[in-house]
Amino acid sequence: MRCQDIQDHVLTDFVDHEVGVDQKREVEAHLAACPHCREFFEAVLNVDASIKEGPLPVGPAPHVWAKISDQIQSRPDHAWDVVRGWWEDFADGFRPRVVYGSMAAAMLVALVVIVPLAAQKQAAARADREELLQLAYADDENPAVGWDSEQGGTSLVLEHWL
Amino acid sequence: MISDVDLDLAGRARDGDRDAFEEIYRQYAGMVYRVALRMIGKVEDAEEVTQHVFLSVHRHLRTFAGKSSLKTWIYRITINSSLNVLKARKKHMEVAWEEGFDPEDKRHGLREAVEKEASQHKINVLLAHLNPDQRACILLRAQEGLSYEEISRSLGINVNTVRSRLKRARETLLVARKENRGAL
Known part of the structure; x- marks a missing residue:
C-alpha cells in the first residue's frame, strides 16, 4: 500500500x-x-x-433530577398520557408517512385515472381526424369535401356541414 | 440487542415504577450530560438537554421496542437534542464555549482545578473546529468508546458515513493542532 x-x-x-x-x-x-x-x-x-x-465533565447538578422528577409527577394522569403518546407518535412517526402516502396515492391516481383519460381523449381526437381524412380521400369526386387552400391547406372544409 | 437488565428497567419504568426510572437516570445521566456538554459547550444548555432527554425517554418508553440497547437509544436522543440546541443558536461553528468547571472541584485544590479547567478549555476549543455531525461522531468514538456499528445506530446513519465523518474530523483536528503549534 x-x-x-x-x-x-x-x-x-x-x-x-x-x-x-x-x-x-x-x-x-x-x-x-x-x-x-x-x-x-x-x-x-x-x-x-x-x-x-x-x-x-462532572455529571449534571442535583437540581436537574429534581426538575425532571417534578415534571413527571405533575404530569396528567395515565389516560391523558396515552392520548398524548398517540398524538406524539402521530406527529413524530406517522405524519411523514401520511404525507408521503398521500403524495404516492395522488401520483397513483394520476397514473391510473388521469393519464388513461388523457390518452383516451387523444385517441378519440386522432380517430376523428382519421375518419375525417378517410372521408376526404375516400371519394375525390365528392364535392362536399375539399382542402381549404386559403388557410394553407391544413384544415378540411366540409361544405355541406356549413 | 437490549440487555435483560435494560429490558427489565425499561419495562418497570414504563409501568409507572418511578424507582426504575430514577435508576435509568442514575445509570445514564452522566453520559448524557458529558456528551451534551461537549457537543454544546455550555453548562446550562447541557443541563437543559439532560432534562429534555430524560423527559423524552419517560414519555416514549412505551414506544421503545428494544430493537437497540437503551444506551444507544438514549445516545440518539441526546445527540438529536444537542443538534437542535445548536440549530436554534444558528451559529454552529461559533459556539459560546464554557468550561464544564464545577466550583466544588476547588476542594481538590486550586491548582488542580485550574489545570482541569485549562485542559477542558483546550478540548472544547479543539472540538469547536468541527461541525456538529463530526463532533458527534468523534465524541461517541473517542470519548464514549462506541464501535462504528453503535455510532451508526445512535446517529441513524450508515457505517460508511460514520467512517467518513471520523476521517474528516481527525483531519480537521490534526490541522487545528498544527496551526496552533501544539497549544491545543
Whole structure:
C-alpha cells in the first residue's frame, strides 16, 4: 500500500480497531518501515488521546433530577398520557408517512385515472381526424369535401356541414 | 440487542415504577450530560438537554421496542437534542464555549482545578473546529468508546458515513493542532 492509503486506514479503521487481521498486519509492517507514516499515526493517536484522556465533565447538578422528577409527577394522569403518546407518535412517526402516502396515492391516481383519460381523449381526437381524412380521400369526386387552400391547406372544409 | 437488565428497567419504568426510572437516570445521566456538554459547550444548555432527554425517554418508553440497547437509544436522543440546541443558536461553528468547571472541584485544590479547567478549555476549543455531525461522531468514538456499528445506530446513519465523518474530523483536528503549534 502507498503512504496515502496507509494514512487513510490510520485515520479510521486502524486507529479504531475496526480493521481485519491481514490489513492490520499490513499497516503495522508499513508503520514499522516508514517514519513519515509513523509520525502521522502518532499525531492521530495524540488527537484522540486529548479527547479521551481529558477530564470528563462532572455529571449534571442535583437540581436537574429534581426538575425532571417534578415534571413527571405533575404530569396528567395515565389516560391523558396515552392520548398524548398517540398524538406524539402521530406527529413524530406517522405524519411523514401520511404525507408521503398521500403524495404516492395522488401520483397513483394520476397514473391510473388521469393519464388513461388523457390518452383516451387523444385517441378519440386522432380517430376523428382519421375518419375525417378517410372521408376526404375516400371519394375525390365528392364535392362536399375539399382542402381549404386559403388557410394553407391544413384544415378540411366540409361544405355541406356549413 | 437490549440487555435483560435494560429490558427489565425499561419495562418497570414504563409501568409507572418511578424507582426504575430514577435508576435509568442514575445509570445514564452522566453520559448524557458529558456528551451534551461537549457537543454544546455550555453548562446550562447541557443541563437543559439532560432534562429534555430524560423527559423524552419517560414519555416514549412505551414506544421503545428494544430493537437497540437503551444506551444507544438514549445516545440518539441526546445527540438529536444537542443538534437542535445548536440549530436554534444558528451559529454552529461559533459556539459560546464554557468550561464544564464545577466550583466544588476547588476542594481538590486550586491548582488542580485550574489545570482541569485549562485542559477542558483546550478540548472544547479543539472540538469547536468541527461541525456538529463530526463532533458527534468523534465524541461517541473517542470519548464514549462506541464501535462504528453503535455510532451508526445512535446517529441513524450508515457505517460508511460514520467512517467518513471520523476521517474528516481527525483531519480537521490534526490541522487545528498544527496551526496552533501544539497549544491545543
